[in-house]
Amino acid sequence: MRVCFRSAVDMQHLAAYKAAHAAVWPEMLRALKQAGWNDYTLHLGADGLLIGFVECDDLDAARARMALTEVNAKWQAEMARLFPASDSNPDEGFMVMEEVFNLDEQLAAAGNEAEGMNK
Helix, strand or coil: CEEEEEEECCHHHHHHHHHHHHCCCHHHHHHHHHCCCEEEEEEECCCCEEEEEEECCCHHHHHHHHHCCHHHHHHHHHHHCCCCCCCCCCCCCCEEECCCCCHHHHHHHHHHHHHHHCC
């Protein structure tokens, strides 16, 4: 499954957030991969808007596997100071977005319809 999510970084900490993500700890990278996070990207707007994209079999399961790792607890503690005050860790406070358009899926459907019309 493909998942897109949004969150927000505190405007005062954009540079620190970028710096942290330019050099993510190798142990954290390995943990994400082992937990099933694939093609994971983050995009940060000048206003602090954070958009993430990940491919995984099951988001809840992938998040649960990360929650069991010590490195994730350490990373989230480091990242928490870069986000607006919240009762949850940054990896728990994001909002999943609904996918409303997929070019490849629509092209495939249109191609199948066109093939059916030509028969």
